[in-house]
Amino acid sequence: MNALHALRSVVRGQVWLPGEPTFDAARRPWNLAIDQQVDAVVEATDTADVVALVRHARAAGLRITTQPNGHGATGRTAGTILLRTRSLDTLQINPATRRARVGAGVPSGLLQAAAAPHGLTGLPGSSPVVSVTGVALGGGLSWFGRAHGWVADNVTAFDIVDAHGHHRHVTTDTDPDLYWALRGGGGSFAIVTALELALHPAPHLYGGRILWPAQHAPAVMDTYRTITATAPDELTVWLDLLHFPGADPMVAIDTTYLGHPNQAHELLSPLDRLPTPLSDTRKPITPAELGAITAEPTEPAAGLSHTELLTTLDDQAVTTLLENPIAPLLSAQLRHLGGALAHPSDSPHGPLTEPYALYMFGLPTDPTRAQAVTTKQRTLADALPTSGRKPLTLLNPTETIADAFTPDVINRLRDIKHRHDPHDTFRANFPVTG
Numbered sequence: 469m470n471a472l473h474a475l476r477s478v479v480r481g482q483v484w485l486p487g488e489p490t491f492d493a494a495r496r497p498w499n500l501a502i503d504q505q506v507d508a509v510v511e512a513t514d515t516a517d518v519v520a521l522v523r524h525a526r527a528a529g530l531r532i533t534t535q536p537n538g539h540g541a542t543g544r545t546a547g548t549i550l551l552r553t554r555s556l557d558t559l560q561i562n563p564a565t566r567r568a569r570v571g572a573g574v575p576s577g578l579l580q581a582a583a584a585p586h587g588l589t590g591l592p593g594s595s596p597v598v599s600v601t602g603v604a605l606g607g608g609l610s611w612f613g614r615a616h617g618w619v620a621d622n623v624t625a626f627d628i629v630d631a632h633g634h635h636r637h638v639t640t641d642t643d644p645d646l647y648w649a650l651r652g653g654g655g656s657f658a659i660v661t662a663l664e665l666a667l668h669p670a671p672h673l674y675g676g677r678i679l680w681p682a683q684h685a686p687a688v689m690d691t692y693r694t695i696t697a698t699a700p701d702e703l704t705v706w707l708d709l710l711h712f713p714g715a716d717p718m719v720a721i722d723t724t725y726l727g728h729p730n731q732a733h734e735l736l737s738p739l740d741r742l743p744t745p746l747s748d749t750r751k752p753i754t755p756a757e758l759g760a761i762t763a764e765p766t767e768p769a770a771g772l773s774h775t776e777l778l779t780t781l782d783d784q785a786v787t788t789l790l791e792n793p794i795a796p797l798l799s800a801q802l803r804h805l806g807g808a809l810a811h812p813s814d815s816p817h818g819p820l821t822e823p824y825a826l827y828m829f830g831l832p833t834d835p836t837r838a839q840a841v842t843t844k845q846r847t848l849a850d851a852l853p854t855s856g857r858k859p860l861t862l863l864n865p866t867e868t869i870a871d872a873f874t875p876d877v878i879n880r881l882r883d884i885k886h887r888h889d890p891h892d893t894f895r896a897n898f899p900v901t902g
Contacts, residue, residue, distance in 0.1 A: 505545060506549065511552045519634075522632075526632070532551050533545045553571075553572040556661050559582055571662045591665075597759075605620075614702075649880075653881050654899075670726060672726075672752070678720060679710075680720075699735065712798065713798075721739060772831075774846075776854040777857060778802075797830045857871065869898050
């Protein structure tokens, strides 16, 4: 029996091997544009399964790539066992300490639903179905990053299985280098089975989306710049240029405010002087409702993304964004950064000093459309004032860690990788070893 066929005797969870009827469905990533080739797929039932798998892989010279449900996949998985951790679903909220213990398979929306009754919130992004652990390992941008920094900055401990197959609890005191690397350096160093995360008070929360026809984009953009120029850290405002298939182009403002609705109304009052919108969903909400603001897909689909960090949103940058339709892109989203994200951070990313991020997304419905989407993304990126780096959590499959980290940080990450996983048992979506 070879090492792959032996997997069914190693773990209690389900195993899929090439040639079996459901193997292709099991290996499929969230982004269906990615062809994720692997040698086997294992669904861990619990931490004991992860320990057994790592020990087996190390003894047999196999490699493991870990994904709860396939977000962030890059296709760099050839020759690996794909480990699914979505069954590691422990979720414990301690209202007294404002801490959560979150299993590797827990999506952001479930954490929010558990924290909300206690008047608390995690740091969710725009999608409720992305795993909290996956986001934290990539650094993590959220609705409340301006108030509370990177998601990774708020992780207080990791439960891991290391490359020797040992289950360990990692904190800044027990292993400061590994703790630093896990807070935004990716999944190259260990398999995270759970993490502990600081929660934050959210007794009042306001948010929603406003939509206008695209003809009002210049006025909306001017107002957006006015609001973000003086926005307090508790206020997050994103601007979206949208062109859905079969619909007229639109422009949207997505916003959240960690505070009383009356304060939100005052801070966002310049929006009330714009033309009457097509819709306006802003209202007092609970932390559990944040995932609905941007209405992102909750089922796998194909997509092509490209992110840039902007050093300014001056008149020339605005002209570049608005002078031509965004087609064939589906969306071009400006996220206001700053606040706590720009503060010192003991993480691989460090402070995020750029004031805005631009996330561009399109649908690769056929090869011609895919080429048109990537060409449009590159054209906009080349014409805008970008910093040349971007968050690991928003890299696309054509990019590497060199697009996210400085050479000094990469060297430190590689040193930690060599010390903790010298046989390269763990293969991340964005490997630190090249």
